[in-house]
Amino acid sequence: MRAVVVEQPHVVNVTEIPDPVAGPDEVVVQVAACGICGTDVHVIEGDFPPTKYPLVIGHEFGGTIVEVGKNVTGLKVGQRVGSDPTLNCGACYFCQRGMGNLCENWNAIGVTASGGFAEYCALPARTIYPLPEGMSDAAAGLVEPVACVVRGFHRLQPLVGETYLIYGAGPMGLQNAQVARYNGASLVAIVDINESRLQRAKEVFGFEHVATSVEQLREIAPRGFDNVIEATGVTKVAEMAINAVKRRGKLLLFGVCPPGEKASYDAFKIYNEEITIMGTMALLNSYGPAIDILAAGAVDAEAMVTHHFTLDRFDEALEVVRKGQGLKVQVGGRGA
Ligand SMILES: [Zn+2]
Ligand SMILES: [Zn+2]
Structure with missing residues (x-):
């Protein structure tokens, strides 16, 4: 598959890598749209300390399930879903007290683990949220940033x-x-x-x-x-x-x-x-509410997403972000 790989700081390649395979507790999602975020730019520039290179970046995405791991229940091929990128450990002092966003062993999809600027992405089933019927690809890619906003409002x-x-x-x-x-x-x-x-x-x-x-x-x-x-x-x-x-x-x-x-x-x-x-730091128990308020029209997703590009044009997409042109820039799937 095609994927955007940050090989090391400042070296970004759109390249061919093996298709991911779903582990027993994972699903593979075909990415429809993945937004570029300030964090992606930090990872590319090498000033996001938790990142280990090389890495497929991208954490603001939705798509369609194409493979379901053998232990996964309640999800099926063909379902449109989003993914909460948080990979908290579930066992540390803060996780045990319901503060997974402040986890002592914090990881996240697209930041420390393989992410959404790719045709496909293997994801732990526990991160997966079904999207409502009719939610656009643009809106699906906005769930994660809106979830950060919802977290801020919870604070x-x-x-x-x-x-x-x-x-x-x-x-x-x-x-x-x-x-x-x-x-x-x-x-x-x-x-x-x-x-x-x-x-x-x-x-x-x-x-x-x-x-x-x-x-x-x-x-x-x-x-x-x-x-x-x-x-x-x-x-x-x-x-x-x-x-x-x-x-x-x-x-x-x-x-x-x-x-x-x-x-x-x-x-x-x-x-x-x-x-x-x-x-307010990233997201916590706010991905679900973000889906719900986006579906209810709280945020005008079509107006928010001003640009979209195919994966192969990731460079151009990044330029638009760096120059501060437009608002949300998404990559993948339907991009032109
Ligand atoms: Zn982000
Ligand atoms: Zn933890």
Whole structure:
């Protein structure tokens, strides 16, 4: 089969490798579409420490089962499915306490184990989720990133009627914004320094309150926002985002800031205004809910996926991502 293999940092080959065979507890899925994520770029550049090379990357995908291992029950050939990429050990201190995303022996499909930028992928049956009838390939490939957003909301526990400010109008920012709107927000504002991204947020996704700086939003939210979601992964933004948080509000660090960089906060302000700062890491028990809200239309999958390419054109797909053109770029299956 064809597959995108990262041989070592900065060396990516689309090449022929043996077809996977289902182990006793696995299924083989024919990949329909697999999204490129910031993490894929980190793996390619060699700055994702858990990765061992060579590796077939890709963790945002759905497809159709073509083979079922002998111990697997409840799944069948021809079924359309998605896969939660988390490969937590199930036995460590954190797994035993229901925190599989924080597993001490954490692994993930497409990041430390063979992934979805390939024609076929063998996957542990326990990671497999059936997809509802009629869910598009584009939506199937979005389940994983939306599951990360759902995880963030499980952390945030916002209330109906609250206000949101999202930093970043990229794919993750817009998915957070759409889930916020779906979740009963009274106001969702978006800040980004890229005007064309803001324009798309407004025209394609219907977010009226977009701005290049939070100061421009003072009028609509003079006391700040109940929930501020940092989705740029820029440490400076994570630092200044605190100034947009309303009293007793929350700041959710969703974006992946470079390890080791420091953000500083006025400790008195956190105390005096009862502010909560929290992180959210990947996904946890959120893949199923992500399927359900995508099926219900919470996120406009067709508008989110602006590009798709065949596997053989992975290089071009990666270029689009690196240049920040479009939103979600998917590879495989129906790609052109
Ligand atoms: Zn991802
Ligand atoms: Zn564990």
